[in-house]
Amino acid sequence: MKLKEKCGVTGSLVGSSQPHLGEEHQACGKAVASAGAEVSGKQEANGKQEVPRKSLNTYIWQEIQRHNQLADQWLVINRKVYDVTGWAYRHPGGRPVLTHYAGEDATDVFRAVHPELDVVQLYLKPLLIGELAPGEPSQERHKNSQLVKDFQELRKTVEAMKMFDANLGFFFLHLAQILILEVLVWLILCQFGSGWCVTMFITFLLTISRAQSGFLQHDAGHLSIFKKSKWNHLLHKFLMCHLKGLSGNWWNYGHFQHHVKPNIYPKDPDVKLGPLFVLGDLQPVEYGKKKIKYIDYEKQHLYFVGVLPFYVPTYISLKSLRMMYLRKDWVVRHLTFKYFSLQDIAWVSSFYIRHFITFGPFYGIFGTLLLIYFVMCLESLWMTYITQMSHIPMQISMEENWDWLSTQILATCNVEQSFFNDWFTGHLNFQIEHHLFPTMPRHNYHKVAPLVRSLCAKHGLQYVNKPMLTAFGDIVRALKKYGALWKEAYYET
Template sequence: MIQSEVRIRSFRSQPRNLRGSVMMKIEEKHAANGSLVGTSQLPLGEKHQANDKPEENGKAQVSPKQEADGKGDTPRKSLNLYSWQEIQRHNQKTDQWLVINRKVYDVTSWADRHPGGRRVLNHYAGEDATDVFRAMHLEIDIARLYLKPLLIGELAPGEPSQERNKNAQLVEDFQELRRTLEAMNMFSANLGFFSLHLIQILILEALAWLMLWHFGNGWPITICISFLLTISQAQSSFLQHDTGHLSIFKKSKWNHLMHRFVMCHLKYGKKKIKYIDYEKQHLYFYMVGLPLLMPVYFNLQSMQVMYLGRYWRDIVWVSSFYIRYFITFGPFYGIFGTVLLIYLVKFLESPWIACVTQMSHIPMKMSREENRDWLSTQVLATCNVEQSFFNDWFTGHLNFQIEHHLFPTMPRHNYQKVAPLVRSLCAKHGLQYVTKPILKAFGDIVRSLKKSAALWMDAYYET
């Protein structure tokens, strides 16, 4: 692959010129497509039929690292050649093909075993999944090993690397940006940052225990330690959120949740069942969504996922949380009182987490039909909240939701450094990069729900 001649070290030595240097690098014309396509050893007219099986013999041995970097030199005679028209026909739940780095994979049989769930593969069936694959897999070499048995062919030499409706230059620029960030070690965690975060959590819990030990378990002390434990629990949730981002759906997980909410409304509306007053859904958010998101929805969903997936290690870790609570606070409140304390803390934490997560998702565009590139999809589906020390702490750096979605394996302490580069790339390609004050973001949740409710009411009465 032909490498760009712009040097990466200028980013480290001249931070004030970081943005301009990156954009110069992104705008350079490089020959990435040539390295991906290569030279076919078969004339295009001699390509195999779509239903033929690829030959097993004659394949060159390619290391996982070479294949992950797109440098493998697998002989073309062992692979079928496909057009985008053929690939896009395989976009059903029972027939799913993906394209990653111009290679075509049949993931139909793998979908049920996919660690991220089959819905992720459903979203990208019949499409190019190169960027989302790179974004969501931290260990690319290992992921490539799972892909090898699913390889059935590659794009024909005359086919573009992405579907024709996508902006090839935008995709190329984003991939160049990612390579730059990797060279700058933006995906490496700062252990000091997370150690301080953990110390904060431990101090809050120790302070709560000391207050109980010294002042007793009266109501004023119970309320006070509940707020301390709520802060500790919310910050712990943000810390756990850093360990793995599972929103690898084509649209964000939150938008998917709201999509189900919308479809539920429309389903009852079509049946003329008037049990739900659509115009009051913003009140449902306050009365149901805020207090019950953490103690009910997330708790039940987590238990269901862990049990059905037989994730025994996760079950042990979750159990250790409750065991620790009973050991720490059981002597003061007993078993029943400790259970009540746990759920009091979860009820107090729930509005905090609900507002922080929903402020960047509900007001944004939600669509499952449009086939867009990875950058455009995430920028349209999420928004940022203005940066400040308080906003960073209060949101667990989820005020940088755009960067969080684009680079879900990136440690959150690097979002602020990456944001100017993403904003510049969006400006270059005419994408709206939305940033709001935190109070306006909270208010937009309600305004968005009221606006969509009015639209649903109009549709309901017209049908």
């Protein structure tokens, strides 16, 4: 029997946002990892896990950097060399996340995106094939070793300050806000009917509920709100699939690529917005020189606002459906109290069932679908401005393999803090801190911001913090600039 069949692997690219790491899952992970070790040829053919330290091979960076292909991927974490080739397609964050770091030092990104390191070690052990040679630096030679060291010290400091400990009450209050809004909408309909004014008001309330659900699912997808991963997984599915009607696996697949390589074209899916938009200093020139003109990109800053309302209900919804189709999310994967792992299609179906039960008696089937679509349009305006104000105006470039701190600082910026800004953005106004420490609860961002700013000043990195209206305007100004670059390249003789 083949290894895939033994483990029940479907060959999908992405797992759940918070993978369930039970005994069966762990056993499968070890088996696949052993296969990866066999492919590498660096361990014994039987794939045994326990390799004495003295028998580990040693490698120089020049050798490691050659293993950066889809079928041959090595990573360095804390000076240890891992062959992730066989494990990549089962990686819960998606295969591209590992591919993007193949042949590189992944120490800081590994630490940044894994909230439960003790569990992840179970997967790392069988992938170990060696370590850096004694004379080799811990990172690639072109990186600033002092900057890397200082950032790692900063992380130790904020860990000692317990900045990664979630306040359960904080997230409970945000969940209560969402549920209260949902119940209030139903009560208003029952009391006042479905008149025009009532419909406009409940649309406003539903938009707030949906946006805040998005912020909370973002938290659940990144960090361990609860101590047990199965409850985090359940919360994420409830928020993303049941309350928003979108695939949690789709979010997981794309969002973590964005985090590990923000604004790196084409590795970050958030900057691959063709054919509608061209972004950065390089993509517009590339399109222009190749005479690519799906749309007049010189005017992209003008049609940006017109396109925004349809981003979530069309583009995002279609990508979510495509993900569920490719993963064959038709049936229940684990219908047990141990895993709580219904497939996304079941969760998303519950979103529409709930809406038809709640609004169908007032609006009918077509009217309910129209209401859902209109709410998604309003949410799209809100969420797109929030997510893009910190990235589109910042540096967008091809891969240059910077250190973790520089990668995040160059691609992100903050928006000034206030009670309204924090609520309106779901604390994503602290985008720099969120990108540096994705598993940190958002209620602690403002506490670590001064430390991050100080470290940036020490190393001459610009820590950008701006008013919200300026940040919104910078999106349009950046799109206008990129469009002008395209026009110049397109019409040059």
